[in-house]
Amino acid sequence: MGLLSVPLAFARHLVSLALVLAVLSLLLNGTGALLRRGSGSRTTRLAGWSAVLGLVSSLVMWGLWASGVLLR
Numbered sequence: 001m002g003l004l005s006v007p008l009a010f011a012r013h014l015v016s017l018a019l020v021l022a023v024l025s026l027l028l029n030g031t032g033a034l035l036r037r038g039s040g041s042r043t044t045r046l047a048g049w050s051a052v053l054g055l056v057s058s059l060v061m062w063g064l065w066a067s068g069v070l071l072r
Contacts, residue, residue: 005054009061018058025051 005025008018029048064070 006050006057009054009057015058015062015065018054019062022051022055022058026055 005018005022008014008021011018025047029044029051033044
């Protein structure tokens with residue numbers, strides 16, 4: 001879900017979906033890490049970082065669309 005949120009953040013009408021997917025991915029990744037009680041594998045870390053990237057991308061694009069910068 002984290003990797004899916006990155007490209008969706010750059011589509012105009014899918015910014016909110018990207019935000020929701022990124023937050024859900026972070027929650028699931030955090031819950032899984034708590035249940036495992038370990039540092040996690042490389043795949044788990046990659047999923048966490050891609051969710052953070054999707055979250056930041058969607059927030060930036062949401063701000064740009066809301067401010068009207070991309071509409072000019």
